[in-house]
Amino acid sequence: MIALLLALGSSLAYGCADFLGGLGSRKAHVLRTVMVAAPASLAVELLLWPFLGASFDTRTLAWGAASGLASAIAFALLYKTLAMGPMNVLSPVTAVVSAVLPVGVGLAQGEDLGLAASVGLPLALASVVLVSAGPGGGSARPARPALLLAFGAGAAIALQLIFLDQAPSGSGVGPLIVGRAVSSAVTLAAAAVMRRRLGSEKPAYVMSAAAGVLDSVANLLFLLGARSGDLAVVAVITALYPAATVLLARRVLAERIHRSQLIGLGTAAVAVSLLALS
Structure with a gap:
């Protein structure tokens, strides 16, 4: 139950x-x-270090650095993808990819699922797919480059989570x-190389910083x-994150929510209930 809540x-x-x-990446x-x-x-x-502790042995450094590199790629691809829009389609596409790879790794490692989890896990995967279903007739359709970026972002997210799980x-x-230090260094190096192509637009500082803080909280809870x-x-369960993105996009940007996405949210509720019983 604790793992489920986290x-x-x-x-x-x-x-x-x-x-x-x-949203912030639309401004710069x-x-x-x-x-x-x-x-x-x-x-x-x-800031969390004094309260939760930290060790930096060889395995921690290696897996942390690997997750940081994947995180830097995921950050860039995901924010670029969502900036191209529509968020209510592209965000769920990344979730499908980011869910499948860790599930495969977990099962390959011999994780033993109970009866409730054996039913709830496929339902949860199905809910991710439903939330990721194509838009209705009144919704904007994503361009092919945006879809390719979404697949790349999902793969990078999956690798980040898998690498974090491998740490001691x-x-x-x-x-x-370690991971965030590496991703920050990679980002700053890339920005230095591409400084002439970044344009003069200033980023949405508060929005961008809030995204970083929330991402850090999400990583900690996943770990x-x-x-x-x-x-x-x-x-x-973590891959159900598009639900929040979709609902916020609906509320703030007035993006349409397709019927299958609503069904997916209901299916997710059933799946979570089953997994809570496992």
């Missing part, structure tokens, strides 16, 4: 962070947004700190959830 909290935080990051080049979001995320993890369970927030439960279950 995964739900991670999902909510990821969804809100994605919405703010995508995506790298300008990430240049604010990544350091803000690192600051949160450094006693390392505290060490892998998060704690994966340490106390099965990666396959935690990853799928």
Whole structure:
């Protein structure tokens, strides 16, 4: 139950962070947004260090750095994807990809699912697909480049989560700190190389920083959830993050929610209930 609640909290935080990051990237080049979001995320993890502890052995450094590199790629691809829109289609597409890969890894590692989880897990995956269903006739259709970016973002997110799960369970927030330090360094280096192409537009500082803070909270909740439960279950519940993005896009941007997405949200509620019984 604790792992499930942590995964739900991670999902909510990821969804809100994605919405703010995508919205902020409409005002300036995506790298300008990430240049604010990544350091803000690192600051949160450094503040948590005295309370949650951290170790930095070789495995922590290796898996943390790998997750940081994947995170930097995910940040850039995801925010660029959501900036192109429509958010209510592209955000769920990333979730489908980000859910499938960790589930495969978790099952390959021999995670033993009970009867309720064996039913709830496929339902949760189905709910992610339903929430990701194509738009209705009155909704804007995403361009092919946006869809390709969404698939790439989903794969990068999946790798980030898998790498975090591989870090030693006693390392505290060490892998998060290493990962965010690496992603911040990669982002700043990329911005320096591409400085002439970034344009003169200023990023939405508050929105971008808030996205980074929420992303850090989401990473922490996922890490704690994966340490106390099965990666396959935690990853799928975390992958429901588009629900928050879709609802915010509906509320703030007046983007249409397709009927299948509503069915997907209902299916997710059933799946979460079953997983809570496992």
